[in-house]
Amino acid sequence: xxxxxxxxxxKETDISVExxxxxxxxxxxxxxxxxxxxxxELFTFFSRIDLKLKASGDVNVDLHHTVEDAGLSIGEVFFxxxxxxxxxxxxxxxxxxxxxxxxxxxxxxxxxxxxVYKSVQLPEKIGEMDSELFEVFFQAFAFRSRxxxxxxxxxxxxxxxxxxxxxxxxGRAMRQAVKVTDQxxxxxxxxx
Ligand SMILES: [Mn+2]
Numbered sequence: 001x002x003x004x005x006x007x008x009x010x011k012e013t014d015i016s017v018e019x020x021x022x023x024x025x026x027x028x029x030x031x032x033x034x035x036x037x038x039x040x041e042l043f044t045f046f047s048r049i050d051l052k053l054k055a056s057g058d059v060n061v062d063l064h065h066t067v068e069d070a071g072l073s074i075g076e077v078f079f080x081x082x083x084x085x086x087x088x089x090x091x092x093x094x095x096x097x098x099x100x101x102x103x104x105x106x107x108x109x110x111x112x113x114x115x116v117y118k119s120v121q122l123p124e125k126i127g128e129m130d131s132e133l134f135e136v137f138f139q140a141f142a143f144r145s146r147x148x149x150x151x152x153x154x155x156x157x158x159x160x161x162x163x164x165x166x167x168x169x170x171g172r173a174m175r176q177a178v179k180v181t182d183q184x185x186x187x188x189x190x191x192x
Contacts, residue, residue, distance in 0.1 A: 002178075004080035008073050012065040013057035019077040021178050023050025031055040031070060033063055035127025036137075039167040040070075046171030049178070063129055064136065071137040075144030082145075082178065085109060090186040092177030096169035101156025105169035107177050108148040111192045115142040116150040126159040134163055138170075147177075 002021035009015070027044035029037045030053065044051040053074065057066030082088065093106040115138055122131040142149040151170075156162035185192055 002081050002083070004077045006073055006077040006080065008069065008076075010069070012061075013055060013069040015053070015055045015057075015069055015073045017054075017073045017077045018050075018052040019074075019081050020050040021078075021081050024048060026050040028052040028054075031066060032057065032059050033066060033128060035129050036063075036067060036070065038127070039163065040074075042164060043167045043171040046168045047175045047178075049171075049174065063133060067129070067133045068136050068140045071140030072144040075141040075147075078141075078145040078147075078174075078178075082109065084185065085111075085192045086185055087180040087182045088186060089177055089179045089181045090192070092173035092175065094169040094172035094176075096165045096172060098156075098161040098165040098168070099158070101158060101161040101165050102154040103156075103162065103165040103169050104150075104152040104154060105166060105173045106150040106152075107170075107173045109145075109177050109192065110148045111146050112148055113143040113146045114148040115139050116152070118150075118152045120153045120155060120162060122162065123159040126163055131159065131163075134166070 005018045007016045025045045025048045027041045029040045055070050090109050095104045117135050
């Protein structure tokens with residue numbers, strides 16, 4: 001069963017997350033940040049992975065800790081659920097439009113954490129989130145899941161559309177990458 005749970009409690013945040021890689025896209029997302037909930041629901045729907053996330057945090061300080069710890073907790077639960085990565089497709093990519101916006105997201109479940117983040121000009125805030133927090137989220141996710149993640153915003157005018165296309169794209173790319181398509185670990189080294 002490719003499922004995992006992860007819990008993390010610090011003085012800044014309290015997070016629990018559950019993941020089923022062979023789900024149907026069912027999301028139960030509960031954080032104090034409405035725009036992040038919206039993005040993670042879209043990510044889950046398009047990934048066809050089941051994701052349950054409950055997060056609280058010191059949002060009276062700002063949203064940074066909660067966004068970062070949500071990203072790393074989701075990353076960790078992916079890492080655990082993928083286990084030895086037998087049979088996975090490993091790579092995934094998606095070019096995703098949303099009206100006037102287009103982004104490209106490419107993943108490699110490589111065991112080598114890396115983020116390339118190419119942003120276009122975004123408004124200072126999208127929803128209640130400072131725009132710099134999206135890079136914080138993707139960085140935490142990529143590093144704790146140990147995946148190589150490229151987020152490439154190509155163009156767009158509306159910040160909500162641009163970021164939404166990235167989260168949908170991440171869902172679509174991860175859907176391809178985690179799918180079991182073979183019998184072996186997909187590396188010439190025999191291990192990922
Ligand atoms: Mn939307």
